[in-house]
Amino acid sequence: MSYSRIIPIEFCHCDPAGIVFYPRYAEMVNSMVENFFIDEVEYPFARMMAAGQGMPTVRLEIDFRKPSRLGDRLEWQLRVEHVGRSSVRFLVNAGDRLEARSTVVWMDRDFTPSPWPDHIRQTLEAHHA
Template identity: 50%
Template sequence: MSYQRLTQIEFNHCDPAGIVFYPRYFEMTNSVVENFFNDVVGRSFASMHRDANNGVPTVSLNAEFVAPSRLGDKVLFSLQIEKLGRSSVSLRIEGHMGAELRLRVALVLVWIEGMKSAAWPEPMRARMAAYMEGAA
């Protein structure tokens, strides 16, 4: 199962050639992660960062820029959990325009409490498990 979000490429995402400036993809993928945690996992980044002493910092990030996206394109980002550890989660995010792959990102997040890694709270872990690769 995957979590999906549609993003329209805007002027602020583009370089002078009219294609996505690659660091903007990291902002877009972070938005997908942030909304996944809010919509699916049940913890908004605001509640984690503002109201509690926890969060999900990125500890590893690998990106492949497969094809350019241009101003006005609508890119569908899909997030899938590949591995769920005691305190970490490995995600795969792909961005497609129609059938064309534009971007592939592999990232690892770690659950922290008080600036130290900690085991995922069980309600969060159960919700994430539904999005693991191969889950029905």
């Protein structure tokens, strides 16, 4: 099962040539993960932070395939590629533009990797490809 959203390419994403400045793609990948947690997991980052929990990105790989320009509307998809004890790897793509793998780790109050809470693990496993 995958999660999808459309992200329009805005002026703030672009360099002076009118194409997406590559670090902005990393922000969009993170946006996909954050919105997946809002819409599917129903555990937003704001709630995590208020509870003293977090989910930092520990690895990010991006293959850039084709430039995107101001005004493009990219259809993004996120799939759960791997669920570990305290980590998850997401496969995120924006059509023919890029493919990314983002690995995050669940951190509890003591800032050490901790097992996924059951309610989060169940949703991650339900979305596992």
